[in-house]
Amino acid sequence: TQNNLGLAYRNLGEVEDKAKNCQKAIEAFQEALKVRTLEELPQDYAMTQNNLGAAYGTLSDVESRSENCQKAIKAYQQALIVFKEMNLFLDYANTLGNLGTDYLKLSGVEDKEKNCQQALNAFKEAQKIFTKEEYRQQFQFIQDKIAQARAHCFGEKREESQLSKEELEEFLPKIQQQIQEEQEIQKIGALIYNLFQQNEEFTKSLLQEFSMTDLQQKLECEENSQEIIRFLYLIGGIFPENLPELLSSTILTQIQKKVNELQEPDLLNRFAWLLCQLESSKEELPQSLPEELCKTAEIVSRRSLDLADDPPIGHLDTLACCLFCQGKKLAEGKGKLNKLREAKELFNKIREKLVEEGKEEAFSWRVMVQVYELLGEQEEAEALRQHFLQVIKKKEQLFIQELQAKISAEEDFREIVKLIYSLNERDKNLTQKLLQNLSTEELIPKLHKEENPEIIIAFIGLFFSLVPSKTIEFFSIPVVKKIESSLLGITNPRILEDFAIMLFFSSDKIGKEEDLTYFYRIGEKLARKTLELVEEPSAKHYNILACHLFGLGKHLPEGSERQEILQEAKKFFTLAKKHMTHENQIPWGVLAELHELLGEQQEAEKIKKRIQKREKKKEEERKAKQQQLIAELKQTIIEEKEINKVGQMIYSVVQKDTTIAHKLLEDIPAKSLTSKLLKQEQPEEIVQFLTLLIYLNPSLTKKVLSEALLEKINSITEETTNHQVLNSFAWLFFLFGSAPEITKEEATNFSVQGEKLVKKAIRIADEEPVAYLDTLACCLLCQGKLLDGKARRAKLEEAEQFFLKAKEQRKDDESVTWEALVELFELLGKKEKAEEIRAQFINKEI
Structure with missing residues (x-):
């Protein structure tokens, strides 16, 4: 009974008041162990020790991580001794998975290297039992845990384990049937979440194939609004494209009616934010749903604030955004103004608090600017926009300067690479600005000291992808000689291939002819080694070698060596053509030039004509796609009733392609736009649309300005x-x-x-x-x-x-x-x- 009570408290701790319920679970398991002793009930003893470890592990998420993780590990170790002696291998493997997870948590707070290794040892031991053939799902879970541990501990890029196509086809119907037969939304959510933890792609495939209508009906029958919110938030996080299909007015109304039963302020806040984001996204929603989304978001957000003793800034920010969401949807009148004014007041309170903390920009200030615009306070809105852009720019500059100083002071090259990669995972644009400002003169001596060629290539590769113009600064003769011998000792073909590609594409920036030929020779060596290492060479592998041979031959003086190298380049280009799966895999321009260097003018002309034909075809396809896009946009604009949405569509096209925008406006009937403007009640929307239109197409604007529209504008300005x-x-x-x-x-x-x-x-x-x-x-x-x-x-x-x-x-x-x-x-x-x-x-x- 005590063991079951402990399990109940631990499960309850997963959803509410984690610390309190986990503590009760621990007390219950400890009481159970007084009866379930090692001597009299060894299997029950081990089971309870495993449960006790899990409770300590869950408690470590909210308090005393180091102490509770160590207690969890101790309990798991006691369980493992028994499971192993009694040959209970499945229980043994499951407990090893738990043990590895808590060692991994512990590595985040102390003795990282040692605890990481312990975690990996546990996962690998479990993998010996959970084989792919017999226990596929458990195997996938442990695989992902190993990848997670390596990513956390050693900075390795995590690669999700993938099920084969055949395995997906085999398992998908079974899991779909389980979900179809299950009526409790909580259990369906748990099933989907567990699958997602094991394999993201597998879960997405499941949701793509499953009937959202069936899930929607189950949600509509669910009486517990808390479970509805938890399930919707889960789907919104895993596969947001599916969320609009799940929502209905019935579900949202039920949440509104039972709002006072809702708990967990953090979950409610995140859910309210998700609804606001969904309303402002480009996902297609049923006509009545956007207004219901905003209304539900506001109600849920207010509930989250009621539950919190001291509401965090993020919760206040969510409510302000929900009020804006509501305000912009309402028709002109007192209700609309009240929502927008409340949002404005709340945003200003948030801003005051954040100014004191030195984080003025850490809220939805762009939404705040839109609130001011909807209230007709255009000058204040623009002043706010410019102010926040300046604040962000200054903070960004300061951050880059601090990081530059840190990199400058750091002597360990690996730590520099970790810093830059860590930033790149969060913000590629900021990483690009940092790399542009870094001094290669300072970095090159540190790079010389690094012995691991993989780290060097990863570092140069980041420059190559983000700031290609600076990559050449690392390709000096001393640097390449420094890493040449190490590179040829590598057995990973991908690393050799990457470096060979970087060398080739940076070659046009190398000044000295002798340097250029040296780099092409290095590239040739790397490409040949890659071909030796790969089991099945592709067109890409033959291309890399052919390109380096072409480059080398092109820059050698006339003679037999030049001719031999160019002929060999031709041979590998021929192999590449045999292995190509698409025409784009061959650098046809390089191949044409190669034929010219070999005096094969007829072949060169054939390829040039082929290139011209392909370019012409591409241009025709581009024009056809453009015309199709314009036709689709035109139809959408004609069918759209709200002029503000028409304006947003046109502005979005302008940002992507001004040519398409101009052609689109040439094709739109003026009467359609005039009709929409005449129905618009908000003066700001009329002004914004006509201002955009006159900048883009004065001729169309003149046609749109009918007598009726001018009369409407005069009436607005008079009143x-x-x-x-x-x-x-x-x-x-x-x-x-x-x-x-x-x-x-x-x-x-x-x-x-x-x-x-x-x-x-x-x-x-x-x-x-x-x-x-x-x-x-x-x-x-x-x-x-x-x-x-x-x-x-x-x-x-x-x-x-x-x-x-x-x-x-x-x-x-x-x-x-x-x-x-x-x-x-x-x-x-x-x-x-x-x-x-x-x-x-x-x-x-x-």
Whole structure:
């Protein structure tokens, strides 16, 4: 009874109040051991010792890791003695797996090398029993544990063990049937989680094949909302693409109704965040679901805050994001404003707390900027955006400087490689900036001291992939000679192959001819050794050798040696062609040049024509794909009802390919866009879309601006008292007035209207913000350009007055439209001032 009680407490500890329940489990197991003694009940004794070890192991996750891990290890060792003596090999192997896991945990806090080795010994011993043939799942589990231990202990890259195609085909139906027959969502979740721990790809294959509708129905029948959340969070973490298929209004409504029954604030916070992320993702959701997602996220987030005595910043941040998610979905009105204002207030509280901790940017500040934009506070939003970008940039620079200093002071080359690789796993962009700033003069002497060629290649390979221009600095004759002998002693063909590739692709940057031929000879040796080591050479292996022989022959003087080497290169290219599975595997340009060097002009011309034909085909395919993409985007845009989503789609295309964006806009019917704009109730969305459109396609913008739309805009600007909205529309009218597609009369009307709106904005604001003065000056400039004589001069001088006022008050150079100011000075004949302003801003941009 005590043993069973201990198991119950330990299982309970996995889901709630881990420390308290694990402690109760330990007490129960210790009581059980008073009855289940080694002398009278040895098997039961061993089972209970194993359970006691597991309880100590779980407790070590939350407190006194070193002490509790050692207690767990001691209990497992007691169990192992008995299991081995009684020939209970499966129990013995399972306990070895547990023992290895706790040694691995212990290695994180003390005596890393010793405890890592103990962990590996335990896992390898278990592997002798859990063979692949008899115990496939257990074998996979132990394989992954060994990989995890090696990655943690020795920095080796972890490679997931893969089941073969045949094994997947054999096991998939069985596991699917288990899930299909199981009705309890908790047990289904446990099954999926256990599989995921053993093999990620296997689990994803399972979810791809399984009916999400069936799982959704089981979730809808589940009465325990806590289990629903736990299951949805599990699926969202493993395979987020499947999550939208699982969600339904019924499930979300059930969570909302039973919110007061929910526990585990950390889980609730993560789940609320997951829902917000899902709503803002590009995953297709049923029409009614996005609003329900935001509502559920907010309710769950508030519950997580209620449960926490001192809510962490992350929980507050989640709630602010949920409020934004709700606010942007609601129609114009008091409800929308209240959500956004609450989000703004909460974000500002978060920011104040983080400023005190020196981590001002450690929250969803980009969402905060969007909140300000939706509230019509455009200038404040832009100021926040620029501020946080500067904060991040400074911290990034400081971090790189600190890491540079650490690398500079570190003499152990292996530690330097670990530092850089560790950063690369977290942030490739930051690693790239670090490598660009590192001094190769400091690194090369340290590299010379390293004896392990694998570490040297890994280091140079990172430069080759992220900063290829600096790779050549490591390929000096002394460096390559230093590692040449070691390289040829390597028996891993992949390492030799990688270095040979790096040598070849860096060769075009080597200056001296004698250095170049030396590197090609080294590359040739490495490529030949690779061919000896691989069991089944591929086109790639023959290509590497052929390319180095080609490079060597090309740079040798005329003579028999040159001809022999080039002929051998031709032979290996022929072998590569025989083994190729795709045309792209052959460097056809190099092969054409090789034929030319051998005087085989006819063969060279054939290959050149082949290359031209392939390029032409690729171009035709590219154009066909482009046309198909444009057609699909056009249809999506026509069918989309909300103009803000249309704008997001167009902007997304612009960021990826401006050519496609321009062609797309040439093909979209203006009436479709006008219709959507007329239905839009939010002024900010109208301004944002038309501003984007006029920058991309003034001609289409003119067609979109129907009389009805202009009347709507005039109606908005007459009724609104929001000065930010007025200034935004004034700027938009300035852009309309400056567009090349409109008449002089239309330009005048637009710029005059813009002037009126911005002056109204200034009156309402009861101040003269820099952005408003800049808008006013631009509108006046636009009018002045269209006038003649004294009226022209007067209007331009008035524009100058407001530009200079804005320039004096500006917080930063970007607050003034400097191109317009330069144009103004040129129109007024003030050439020197125009050049001064132009030089000032061009230098800043450079």
